[in-house]
Amino acid sequence: MAVLQVLNVSKRFGGLQALNDVNLSVEQGHVHAIIGPNGAGKSTLLNCFVGKLVPDTGSVMFDGKSLLGIKPHEINQLGVSRVFQTPEIFDDLTLLENVLIPSFAKRDGGFKVNWWPRVDRERVVRDHAESVLQEIGLYEKRDEVAGSLSRGDKRRLEMAMCLSQDPKLLLLDEPTAGMSRADTNATIDLLKGVGEARGITKIVIEHDMHVVFSLADKISVLAQGTVIAENTPELIKGDPRVQEAYLGGPQE
Amino acid sequence: MFGLNRGDTLLLLLVAILTALAPFLLNPFPEGSSLAQFNGGYPDLMQRFVIFGIFAIGFNILFGLTGYLSFGHAAFLGVGSYAAIWMMKLLTMNVIPAIILSVIVAGLFSLLVGYISLRRSGIYFSILTLAFAQMSYALAYSVLTPITGGETGLQPKLSDPRVLDTMLGADGTSRANLFGLEMGQSWQMDWNGWVFTFNTGYYVAAFVMLIAFYLSIRIFRSPFGLMLRAVKTNQNRLNYTGVNTKPYTLAAFVISGMYAGLAGGLLVAMDTQVGPERMFWTASGEVVLMTILGGVGTLIGPVLGAGLIKYMENILSKINEGLLEKWFAFMPETAGDIVVTVLALFTGKGWHLTLGLIFMLVVIFLPGGLVGGLIQGGRRMFRTGDRSADRKVKSNQTPPTSTPVE
Numbered sequence: 001m002a003v004l005q006v007l008n009v010s011k012r013f014g015g016l017q018a019l020n021d022v023n024l025s026v027e028q029g030h031v032h033a034i035i036g037p038n039g040a041g042k043s044t045l046l047n048c049f050v051g052k053l054v055p056d057t058g059s060v061m062f063d064g065k066s067l068l069g070i071k072p073h074e075i076n077q078l079g080v081s082r083v084f085q086t087p088e089i090f091d092d093l094t095l096l097e098n099v100l101i102p103s104f105a106k107r108d109g110g111f112k113v114n115w116w117p118r119v120d121r122e123r124v125v126r127d128h129a130e131s132v133l134q135e136i137g138l139y140e141k142r143d144e145v146a147g148s149l150s151r152g153d154k155r156r157l158e159m160a161m162c163l164s165q166d167p168k169l170l171l172l173d174e175p176t177a178g179m180s181r182a183d184t185n186a187t188i189d190l191l192k193g194v195g196e197a198r199g200i201t202k203i204v205i206e207h208d209m210h211v212v213f214s215l216a217d218k219i220s221v222l223a224q225g226t227v228i229a230e231n232t233p234e235l236i237k238g239d240p241r242v243q244e245a246y247l248g249g250p251q252e
Numbered sequence: 253m254f255g256l257n258r259g260d261t262l263l264l265l266l267v268a269i270l271t272a273l274a275p276f277l278l279n280p281f282p283e284g285s286s287l288a289q290f291n292g293g294y295p296d297l298m299q300r301f302v303i304f305g306i307f308a309i310g311f312n313i314l315f316g317l318t319g320y321l322s323f324g325h326a327a328f329l330g331v332g333s334y335a336a337i338w339m340m341k342l343l344t345m346n347v348i349p350a351i352i353l354s355v356i357v358a359g360l361f362s363l364l365v366g367y368i369s370l371r372r373s374g375i376y377f378s379i380l381t382l383a384f385a386q387m388s389y390a391l392a393y394s395v396l397t398p399i400t401g402g403e404t405g406l407q408p409k410l411s412d413p414r415v416l417d418t419m420l421g422a423d424g425t426s427r428a429n430l431f432g433l434e435m436g437q438s439w440q441m442d443w444n445g446w447v448f449t450f451n452t453g454y455y456v457a458a459f460v461m462l463i464a465f466y467l468s469i470r471i472f473r474s475p476f477g478l479m480l481r482a483v484k485t486n487q488n489r490l491n492y493t494g495v496n497t498k499p500y501t502l503a504a505f506v507i508s509g510m511y512a513g514l515a516g517g518l519l520v521a522m523d524t525q526v527g528p529e530r531m532f533w534t535a536s537g538e539v540v541l542m543t544i545l546g547g548v549g550t551l552i553g554p555v556l557g558a559g560l561i562k563y564m565e566n567i568l569s570k571i572n573e574g575l576l577e578k579w580f581a582f583m584p585e586t587a588g589d590i591v592v593t594v595l596a597l598f599t600g601k602g603w604h605l606t607l608g609l610i611f612m613l614v615v616i617f618l619p620g621g622l623v624g625g626l627i628q629g630g631r632r633m634f635r636t637g638d639r640s641a642d643r644k645v646k647s648n649q650t651p652p653t654s655t656p657v658e
Binding site: 091 | 256478479488489490491492
């Protein structure tokens with residue numbers, strides 16, 4: 001069953017055709033990678049899933065509902081969480097508070113003036129947030145200020161924030177960008193371990209072939225705004241069109 | 253106690269005790285002594301301490317938690333004052349309806365201003381609020397004269413209808429009261445040359461301030477407060493976390509507007525008069541100074557800042573050259589003259605200069621304000637393994653510059 005169904009999506013910025021008739025179908029429980037050279041339209045496509053951009057034509061259906069024209073927070077409430085290219089966390093707050101916020105958002109919805117109870121007395125939400133931190137290996141640092149974390153830990157924290165919401169779909173925008181090899185491998189293990197246990201569907205946008213081939217069940221190759229190939233990792237590796245796009249296409 | 257944790261309960265009790273004992277604490281010098289000049293324990297000033305404390309507590313809910321810097325909060329204070337005075341003119345001199353209406357009217361007005369201003373953030377938001385406040389001031393000053401009394405402002409008059417008072421057959425006084433207890437009433441206590449004044453109005457205002465302070469602690473410690481702090485740190489992340497940030501900021505704006513209206517209503521309850529200058533932009537700037545001076549985002553900082561500024565405004569500004577000459581008469585003539593000339597710059601009308609200097613020193617050396625400085629100082633003294641102080645700094649949200657990298 002397809003969780004996310006993208007049909008004939010096109011997006012034009014002035015003279016640039018960023019996306020041209022993109023079709024994509026992401027299966028439940030799969031890790032679906034979107035790869036492609038710089039400027040292929042990967043981030044534009046992702047922004048169409050999260051409510052930041054509205055495509056000119058086409059449709060994006062998630063779980064049977066259209067994602068077009070609704071706001072980022074509403075999309076999140078439907079069960080779509082995202083991880084940013086550079087970790088976006090609450091730098092001034094503690095790690096625990098960082099995870100409490102998405103947990104409260106999940107419980108209370110987009111807006112609630114919940115001003116009387118005390119955060120430290122919200123047992124259920126707190127226990128949940130602490131267990132997620134434990135799972136991701138940041139529990140010991142729960143009272144530290146998030147801004148002082150290393151880059152790798154910030155990424156882990158961001159993952160914990162997403163996981164605390166039990167999303168149906170997790171979008172990862174270059175989750176290992178700018179990371180050392182060790183951090184990259186740790187992130188791969190993290191994504192594998194945590195995601196598989198919960199069966200979360202993931203879309204990974206990635207440059208790093210190593211990451212893509214270790215994670216993905218299916219790969220879509222984007223070049224010049226169009227999907228030029230969609231297949232399993234083994235078959236993508238040998239596809240001449242993919243090699244051309246990466247090694248000697250006109251856009252390189 | 254009161255559903256607060258131990259630290260917050262202690263803080264609340266400390267503030268309660270200090271406000272209750274303020275008539276003693278603020279009058280440390282015997283009447284008639286040369287230092288009596290520095291006594292701050294007279295009703296008018298004490299009332300201002302707590303009322304502007306309320307104003308600053310409310311402002312801090314917006315500025316301290318969400319980081320949105322409003323430069324127009326005096327407008328809500330002014331609107332609250334006008335609402336209160338009309339209640340006194342039309343209904344009753346009892347302060348309760350006046351204060352309630354001032355909170356409601358300021359809340360509605362801040363809903364309107366906030367809804368429009370919060371379409372922008374950063375400097376544009378500040379400028380929009382400033383524009384609204386100046387428009388309100390201009391309206392009150394001229395166009396709306398039939399409602400606001402223009403330049404002269406409004407006072408209750410004996411000829412006002414006061415429907416409720418007439419109905420209940422109360423006498424036609426125009427003194428503000430709380431079910432007959434007059435706000436202006438004071439008792440004096442003489443003790444070996446010291447004179448302590450206990451004023452009804454002060455204690456009413458102080459009681460309201462304690463409630464306002466308690467409510468602000470609850471907001472700070474609640475999931476709602478956590479969301480507001482998240483707005484300050486990373487609004488983008490919050491949007492992608494399923495939170496609709498706009499109503500959160502608007503709610504914070506309206507709450508702080510209602511606090512400002514409450515302060516405005518209380519000001520009227522104390523001195524039963526209002527003029528448009530209450531909404532002037534310098535009044536909006538003053539509450540920003542109070543909050544930053546005391547410590548943005550700390551619980552008690554804004555109250556301290558308000559107290560410090562009101563004290564300087566009322567005490568320092570009364571020190572004139574004649575007084576200075578008397579104090580330094582013991583010095584040789586030329587030296588005394590120099591000292592007096594220099595000090596005269598910083599006192600009397602020049603008290604703003606002192607305020608400016610203090611403000612600069614605090615902002616440069618204590619980025620967390622007076623309270624932030626106190627906490628830092630405390631931490632330095634107990635550096636070895638005191639984690640509770642750490643947590644306090646974090647939950648009080650001092651700016652990132654002063655957060656520890658440990």
